[in-house]
Amino acid sequence: MKLKKSGLFVDKLDSNEFRDDFEKIIEWSTIFEDKQIYIQKLQTIDWLTAKQIQFLQNIRLQGWGRLSKKLLTAIVDSNGQNIIEQLWNSQQIFMSIVNKADIKGTITDANQDLMHSNSMEDILSEAYTSPANKKMIRQVVKVVHDIQKAASGQAPKQIAIEFARESRRNSKLSQTRGHKLQDIYQKISGDIVNKNLKDKLAEYIKNNQLSVWEKNSFQMNKNDQDFLF
Structure with missing residues (x-):
């Protein structure tokens, strides 16, 4: 919205050709607290003008969303539409879309592939959660392994974790x-x-x-x- 209101990117904001560059700009603005490093990263995008860089260097974004880019844009339904496109083109809410059979199946397969190709520690190291929650997850996994051992190797169908608050x-x-x-x-x-x-x-x-x-x-x-x- 800030970029659109500035009037400096009118010819590029709606173009797929520049979408990845805008994603990089948003990511860099969130990651790099050092202004000089941020400016250096902006200068690697060759189409940005000095005026545009001056405007962007004063826009600093904070925090991360709970949903990944892969979930929102890389997973598509049987019609080839990703979740963002379905949210834009229909009246459906997010939870309704992710629970559709084709989308839900794709998410499940992606999670299974992730679990098979990475160790638990690899997954936790990339997880956006607190060290306390990571410790709790490790403890739960150990309990699940004990349960599975006692059940002759049969894994539980579902695991629920409750975190105490306040x-x-x-x-x-x-x-x-x-x-x-x-x-x-x-x-x-x-x-x-x-x-x-x-x-x-x-x-x-x-x-x-x-x-x-x-x-x-x-x-x-x-x-x-x-x-x-």
């Missing part, structure tokens, strides 16, 4: 919930809830282990009858 906020919520539970216990007669149970609850709240307490509170300990449920 742990600090959840911790505070658990603490609040724990203190409310503790307050209720304090008001209950000693015939129902004895001091030992109340002390255990206080210890779990102090150590931020309320979820462990809730799990254990449903399990009967044969050697200790201090359970509530």
Whole structure:
């Protein structure tokens, strides 16, 4: 949009001949924080004028999209249209397009080829996600291998990974919930809830282990009858 409004690229923006060059410009603007390096890269495109380079050097883009160029432009349906073209030429939304049988099949095949030709570490090194998420994925893969081994080599059909978010906020919520539970216990007669149970609850709240307490509170300990449920 910025390039179009400038009026400096009117004869080239809609031409397929210059599409790859514009893609490079966008990529360089995102990657190179050093202005001089960015200018040097722009100077390698021989059709850019000094005025155009001066304009482009002041446009700096940040961040990356979640969808790859290969997904949006290289995968086509049975009519030879890629996802971008279908979004432009129809009323379909992205999720509707990628779940069409021909597109979905092509994506699946491409992912399988990627998995067979690259190791997990190669794939993770290129993945756009945090080191913490990469560590979690490695741990999940190890668990899946154990499951597959226990199932006589049969791989699971589907794997779901859930990433916990806002742990600090959840911790505070658990603490609040724990203190409310503790307050209720304090008001209950000693015939129902004895001091030992109340002390255990206080210890779990102090150590931020309320979820462990809730799990254990449903399990009967044969050697200790201090359970509530």
